[in-house]
Amino acid sequence: MSEILVVDDDRELRDNLREVLSAEGFDVVVAGNGDEALEMVKxxxxxxxxxxxxxxxxxxxETLLLLRRQQPQLKVxxxxxxxxxxxxxxxxxxxxxxxLTxxxxxxxxxxxxxxxxEEARFKECNAILNMDGTFNSLANAIRRQILLVLKGKGRRRFMEVTRDLGIDDHTKVNFHLKVLKEEGLISQDDQKYYSLSPKGVKVTQCMNIVIDNMAH
Structure with a gap:
């Protein structure tokens, strides 16, 4: 859920914006002036x-310039x-x-x-996907397929992954799993189940966002 701060000295407008945005699923906080906003952002x-x-x-x-000093990436x-x-x-x-006027x-x-x-998420995802190790990991179609399999089906053992991929060459699949583990995109537990790591979850989300933006 995205968190939005509404900063306006007009109490009625603040309350109306909070009501409208909250109804759309946003988490909304309000401030009556720039000083309050700067304290909240801390x-x-x-x-x-x-x-x-x-x-x-x-x-x-003035508030914008001070906000930018505190959090340069903040969307305003x-x-x-x-x-x-x-x-x-x-x-x-x-x-x-x-x-807005x-x-x-x-x-x-x-x-x-x-x-x-959405633009903020797209920029964040571009930064994540363009990290050298991550980008190299995703350059291979089989590794991208493995991530999508684990995203869609959850925890999978090695033989389940090979069947999901439709690849009989176990050495090849094992190699790609090793690359993904080394990059921190997947993990393997004591029972030998593979699953997406928190980083892997973020990367698969980013793959979808980048693809959607490229299609527009």
């Missing part, structure tokens, strides 16, 4: 921040009135990922939030 890892551009005290732009969508669009564009030059439709809000979160 102790919680948010996936996205919806940040009002014009607020008393720290402005949205600015919320602005039509009259301050130029400032929102400036905020994007300073590191914001997108902006008040008043906005719920559909536009959800499209923007989901797109920014």
């Amino acid at each position: 102790t919680r890892a948010f996936d996205l921040i919806l940040l009002d551009l014009v607020m008393p005290g720290l402005s949205g732009l 969508v600015m919320v602005t009135a039509f009259s301050t669009i130029e400032n929102a564009v400036e905020a994007m030059r300073r590191g914001a990922d997108d902006y 008040k008043p906005f439709k719920i559909s536009d809000l959800l499209i923007t939030v989901r797109r920014v979160l």
Whole structure:
């Protein structure tokens, strides 16, 4: 579940955004100003921040710059009135990922939030898949098949894996299993069952995300 921080001095808007986003399955936290937001970010890892551009005290732009110092990879969508669009564009030059213009439709809000979160996942997955060892492991089609078999069927013994792959050459399958183990993508327990490691689970998820994005 993605965690979103809504930062706005308008209490009614904060509450409305929390209600709408929570109904869509997001975990939503609210802050009334930039100082509150900066304190929250110190102790919680948010996936996205919806940040009002014009607020008393720290402005949205000032808050954005301070947030970027704390968490450079944090995704931020600015919320602005039509009259301050130029400032929102400036905020994007300073590191914001997108902006919404008040008043906005719920559909536009959800499209923007989901797109920014998906872009973040795509970039994260590209970084994971492009790690030398991981990339080399996935370059072989049999190794990719093994990961997908373990993802779909869970714990499997060696002979079950060979049958799932439809490969009679046990030496070949054993070699590819060894490569995946050395890269930390799979593990083998005391009962000789193979399964995806936490890293392997993440990599298989990333494979799907990257493929989906390439298809769009």
